[in-house]
Amino acid sequence: MKDVLIVGAGVTGSFIAKELSKYDLDVVVVERKSGPGLDQTKGCSGIIHPLQLPFGSLKSKLCLKGNAMMDAEAEELGFTFKRVGLILVATNVITFLAIPIIQLYFRLNGVVSKRLSKKKVLEMVPNVREDIWGGLFLPTAGVVNPVEMTASAIRFAKANGVEVHYDCEVTGIERKGEGFVVKTTKGDFEARCVINCAGLYADDIARMVGYEMTITPGKGTHIVFAERGFSNHLTVAIPLKPNKRTKGGGALIGFDGKPLWGPNLIDVDSKEDTSVKKEEIEGIIEKFSPLFKRRPEGVVAFYAGLRSIAGTDFVINQPVDGFINVAGIQSPGLTAAPAIAKMVIEMLSSRFEMKRKEDIKRPRWTRLSEMDDERIRKAIDENEDFGEIVCLCNMVSKAEIIKALEEGGCFDTVRHLTWAGMDCCKCHAEIMRIIEEKSGKVKKEIEESEIVW
Amino acid sequence: MVVVVGAGYAGISVAEKLREKGVEAKVYDMRGKGGELAEFAKIDELKEYYAKYIEKVDESEVEVIKGCVVSTNPFKVISPQGLEVKKEDGFFICTGAVDLTPAASEIYGKRVAGIYTLETAIRLLAMGKRIGNKVLVVARKEEDILKPLERYLVEKDFEVEVLLSKEPAEVYGSRRVERVEIGGESVSCDALVVYGGRIPFNPKNLKGKLAGNVVECTYDYEKVEKNVQSIMF
Numbered sequence: 001m002k003d004v005l006i007v008g009a010g011v012t013g014s015f016i017a018k019e020l021s022k023y024d025l026d027v028v029v030v031e032r033k034s035g036p037g038l039d040q041t042k043g044c045s046g047i048i049h050p051l052q053l054p055f056g057s058l059k060s061k062l063c064l065k066g067n068a069m070m071d072a073e074a075e076e077l078g079f080t081f082k083r084v085g086l087i088l089v090a091t092n093v094i095t096f097l098a099i100p101i102i103q104l105y106f107r108l109n110g111v112v113s114k115r116l117s118k119k120k121v122l123e124m125v126p127n128v129r130e131d132i133w134g135g136l137f138l139p140t141a142g143v144v145n146p147v148e149m150t151a152s153a154i155r156f157a158k159a160n161g162v163e164v165h166y167d168c169e170v171t172g173i174e175r176k177g178e179g180f181v182v183k184t185t186k187g188d189f190e191a192r193c194v195i196n197c198a199g200l201y202a203d204d205i206a207r208m209v210g211y212e213m214t215i216t217p218g219k220g221t222h223i224v225f226a227e228r229g230f231s232n233h234l235t236v237a238i239p240l241k242p243n244k245r246t247k248g249g250g251a252l253i254g255f256d257g258k259p260l261w262g263p264n265l266i267d268v269d270s271k272e273d274t275s276v277k278k279e280e281i282e283g284i285i286e287k288f289s290p291l292f293k294r295r296p297e298g299v300v301a302f303y304a305g306l307r308s309i310a311g312t313d314f315v316i317n318q319p320v321d322g323f324i325n326v327a328g329i330q331s332p333g334l335t336a337a338p339a340i341a342k343m344v345i346e347m348l349s350s351r352f353e354m355k356r357k358e359d360i361k362r363p364r365w366t367r368l369s370e371m372d373d374e375r376i377r378k379a380i381d382e383n384e385d386f387g388e389i390v391c392l393c394n395m396v397s398k399a400e401i402i403k404a405l406e407e408g409g410c411f412d413t414v415r416h417l418t419w420a421g422m423d424c425c426k427c428h429a430e431i432m433r434i435i436e437e438k439s440g441k442v443k444k445e446i447e448e449s450e451i452v453w
Numbered sequence: 454m455v456v457v458v459g460a461g462y463a464g465i466s467v468a469e470k471l472r473e474k475g476v477e478a479k480v481y482d483m484r485g486k487g488g489e490l491a492e493f494a495k496i497d498e499l500k501e502y503y504a505k506y507i508e509k510v511d512e513s514e515v516e517v518i519k520g521c522v523v524s525t526n527p528f529k530v531i532s533p534q535g536l537e538v539k540k541e542d543g544f545f546i547c548t549g550a551v552d553l554t555p556a557a558s559e560i561y562g563k564r565v566a567g568i569y570t571l572e573t574a575i576r577l578l579a580m581g582k583r584i585g586n587k588v589l590v591v592a593r594k595e596e597d598i599l600k601p602l603e604r605y606l607v608e609k610d611f612e613v614e615v616l617l618s619k620e621p622a623e624v625y626g627s628r629r630v631e632r633v634e635i636g637g638e639s640v641s642c643d644a645l646v647v648y649g650g651r652i653p654f655n656p657k658n659l660k661g662k663l664a665g666n667v668v669e670c671t672y673d674y675e676k677v678e679k680n681v682q683s684i685m686f
Contacts, residue, residue, distance in 0.1 A: 224556075275563045278621050298652075299557040303564060373529075376536045387533035389483055389521040393656040411566075426551045426654060428569075429576030444566040449628035451566045452582045 002026045002163075003352060005182050005191035007170050007205050009036040011146060011334055012326050013197030014153035015341040018077070020348075021160035024355040028191070029154070029162060030184055032169035032201075033446045035408020035417075037150030040199040041334070042416060043274060043305015045222060045252055045263055047234065048142035049332040050086055053242065055109040059314045062336035062343070064110060067140055069338040077152040078364050079144060080255055086141035086234040089121060089132050089291060095238040096133035102238070103136060113138050125231045127292045141234055143255045146334055147416035151407050152365065159361040166408060167447045170198070173208035179322065180209075193351060195324045195344060200271040200308045202315075202327035211319040215328065217271045218307040220249070220263025221280040226298030226423065228257040237291055244312075247331065251288045256394070256419065259296040261288050263305070276302040300423060307331060316340065318347060365403070369395035390434070391420035391427045401434050411435060412445040454479055456528065456661075457545045460517040461488020462506050462674060463665020463681050464547035468515040470685040478545070481530060483521035486510065488549055489572070492579040498601040498608070499575070506674045525659045544661025545684075550651035550670035558593055558649025562624035562633075571648040571672075575602070585644025587612040589633055591622055592648040598672040599648070614640060 004020060006013045009031035020027045033039055048070050052063040074081035090096035099115060106113050116135040122128055124137075158164055165186055172183040179192040198205040203215040236250035246265040254260045262284050281302055289295060310328025314336070318324050324347055326340060333340075345354065368386055371379060380387040385399035396418045404417045414420065414431055421427050432451060435442045442451045455471060457464045460482035471478045485491070487510050493499040494507050520532035528541045552570035560568065567585055569577070571592075577584050588611050592599055599615055606613040620636035624645060632641045651670035653663075668680045 272627060275623070275625075276561050278559075278561050278623070281561070300554055302556045302561065373536055373538060376531065380531070380533065380535050384533035387531055387535060389523075389531055392483065392521065392523075395523070423656065424551045424654070425554055425570045425573050428573045429580070432577065432582075433580060444628070446628065449566045452577055452584055 001179060002028045002189060002191040004028075004193045004195060004348070005030065005180070005189055006195045006197055007182075008197035008199055009150070009154055009164060009166075010039060010041040010197060010199050011037060011150045011153075011337045012329050012340050013195070014150045014157065015337040016195055016197065016326070016344050017157035017162050017164075018153040019341040019345050021157040021162045022356055022360055023352075024357060025352060027157070027162045028189060029157070029164045030168040030170060030182070030186075030189070031164070031166050034166050034410035034443060035151070035413030035445070036154045037147040037416070038408070038410075038412055038445045040306055040308055041146045041150050042412065043220070043303060044146050044331070044334055045220070045249075045260060046144050046146045046255055046334070047252060048081065048144060049247075049335045050138040050141040051106065051109070051111045052332045057313050058316065059330075059332065059336065062314065062339040063332040065339035066332075066336040070142065070335070073338045074144075076362065077149075077156050078362075079149045079152040081142055081144050082255060083140060083142040084233050084253060086138040086236060087116065087121060087124060088136040088138065088236055088238050089128065090134050091132050091237045091291065093133060094240060098238065099134060099136050111138065112140065124233060125235055127230055127294065128235065129291060129293055136238075143234070143253060144334070145255045145416070145419065147413070149334070151413070151417050155363050155365070155407060159363040160357065170205060170208075173205070175209075193322045193324070193348065195326060197326045199329070200306055202308060202325065203310070206319070206325055206327065209320045209323050211323075211325065213310055213315065213325070213327065215271075215308045215310050217268050217273065218309045218330065219266040219268045219273060219304050220307060221266070221276050221284060221302065221304040222260055222262035223281060223284055223299065224254065224301040224303070225259040225261070225296035226300050227259060227296040230259045230296040232257070235291060249284070249287075251291055256422070258300065261285070265307075268306070271306060274304045274306060276304050314340075316343060322351070324348075366400070368397045368400065390430050391418070393423035393426070394419045396420035398434060401431060402438060405435060405438050409435075409439050410443045410445050411451055454541050455543045455545070456481065456522075456525075456541045457547055458522045458525075458659055458661070459488065459547035459549060459665075460486045461547060461549050461666065462490055462510060463549070463667075463677055464488070464545070465510050465513045465515055466678070466681045467545045467547055467664050467685065469513055470681070472515070479541075480515055480517050481520050481522050482517050483519070485519055486517040489575070492576050495579040496575070496605055498605040499598070502598070502601040503674060522659065523657050525661055544659065546655060546659050546661040546663050546667060547665045548653070548655045548659065549666040551654040552651055553649040555647045555649075558591075558647045559621040560591070560624060560645070560647055561621060563626055565624065565626045565629050567626070567630035567644045568624060569644065569646050571646055574646045578605070584646070585611070585630070585642070587642040588614070588644045588646060589640050589642040590615040590646040590648070591633070591635065592617050593619055594648070594650055596648060596672050614642070616640075
């Protein structure tokens with residue numbers, strides 16, 4: 001019998017697994033997709049938020065705590081995290097006059113910010129329109145690659161003994177003595193504790209132990225532009241009237257510096273509806289264009305993700321002894337993930353003797369794009385696949401593609417984890433060829449989503 | 454020494470022309486000789502269509518060094534043999550073109566399996582892979598390569614429909630393309646091949662004389678040829 005079974009290898013499940021792997025516990029993660037972070041996590045904006053309203057809510061507290069932990073997490077797990085900062089821009093006199101009040105409100109709640117003159121805003125974001133009034137800078141805002149962040153936590157967990165099963169969907173949960181039998185498409189697992197991190201399907205999982213809740217999917221659409229450096233900060237206009245349900249998106253940037261505009265918030269019926277509509281793209285352009293003198297050049301991609309919404313806040317509870325819900329993790333779930341993991345460890349500490357392992361392994365991911373000449377030479381010397389560039393745009397070698405396959409055997413894992421083929425489609429066929437060569441088949445993200453042949 | 458980056462048609466032609474002028478250039482390519490012509494050569498109908506260009510590359514005795522040029526100043530090449538850093542005199546950038554992405558070609562809807570740019574589709578077909586069974590090709594502009602490609606697909610028992618249309622398209626499907634809505638019509642298919650045009654492929658922003666398919670980006674090699682001619686004379 002396992003000590004803990006985690007349903008879902010999204011960012012929350014992965015961070016809980018990572019944290020648990022530091023203790024003497026037998027932990028297993030089951031995930032219905034073919035790799036980590038391929039559902040809700042993949043579709044998010046990759047923003048590490050500086051704050052979340054309303055202050056005092058669980059999601060707000062965990063956001064602030066998670067944000068403060070992020071540098072140490074990035075260091076420990078080896079994922080890329082850049083505190084690029086967020087500029088709130090006052091586009092009219094009313095929001096300009098509100099800046100001191102906003103700043104005071106933020107400060108009283110422990111969020112640092114810096115007032116920016118109009119000149120300073122224009123200096124920091126040269127493409128912003130000349131008729132803005134001023135701004136407020138939130139230096140703690142940052143960007144990550146959400147799939148990389150998730151995969152690095154899973155990698156750490158695996159290196160420290162956690163078992164992970166992909167293409168493994170939970171079909172039922174039964175009580176057995178003090179623990180549970182979790183039925184999956186890959187067989188039954190017995191576990192003393194079950195942690196429900198099933199994202200959009202957390203309500204289905206919760207219902208299996210008799211807890212009634214409803215997750216509604218809230219779609220967020222994004223546009224990825226090609227022009228790196230269009231803005232080097234997240235840029236958002238201060239709204240006249242804040243929306244209670246969403247922060248409203250912004251002219252964001254990805255961790256690679258490409259402009260990322262969005263997300264919007266659209267209520268959809270289906271938990272698989274990640275379709276991008278023309279009107280949504282036009283709406284995003286219309287909403288964020290007025291901030292700038294011009295649009296960023298070149299469209300690379302559109303994508304939509306789904307937020308799992310269960311009311312207004314996160315739902316983290318233990319409705320049945322030994323069954324913990326980590327559900328309704330909408331924005332800012334990515335930011336909160338490390339803090340959520342700590343909270344769950346706290347909840348488990350009454351159940352298990354949490355004995356820390358003496359030897360904790362810290363696996364590293366090698367990226368050609370981050371190496372200097374000397375390290376490149378050494379890497380190629382040790383493995384000539386590092387000398388074979390597959391994606392020139394993002395400098396990804398064959399060695400990294402092959403390594404990524406160990407983290408999840410599908411096209412989406414390889415692309416999102418290595419960032420190969422994320423600027424154009426030049427290397428897609430080559431990536432597929434390598435995947436087929438190594439694993440015999442090519443699926444996009446889950447069993448039955450075969451890409452070719 | 455003069456360096457030619459890219460050993461596709463343009464790169465080989467430039468190197469040949471330089472040789473005629475008594476200049477021996479070093480030609481580098483990250484994948485080897487022929488560029489996308491080497492892919493076309495694996496598909497009978499395209500091999501025939503591009504015959505004179507493919508022959509010229511085949512007949513050329515210009516030696517190609519396999520290596521990925523990542524910068525020109527300083528000159529850096531990465532290959533399985535290692536990393537080379539040195540100084541070279543002049544550069545011809547013949548790195549070719551890349552297709553616009555589906556999003557840039559106004560393809561909306563679900564991002565499921567089975568959506569390919571024309572370029573990716575050709576590369577997969579050249580590997581002998583089946584890209585689906587019922588293929589819809591949406592072309593935003595005319596391109597002559599589509600005709601021999603269509604013949605090839607028909608020959609290989611694909612069901613094919615080629616649509617020349619500027620209407621936005623929307624993809625539907627759960628795990629793979631099931632249908633595409635375009636111009637008020639619904640087309641049932643399991644693969645969507647998109648051609649929205651091409652842009653230069655020079656992600657490392659290599660500096661030098663641009664030649665060939667980097668200048669006017671196309672599948673029409675007459676234009677590539679013209680560009681090489683205009684540069685060399």
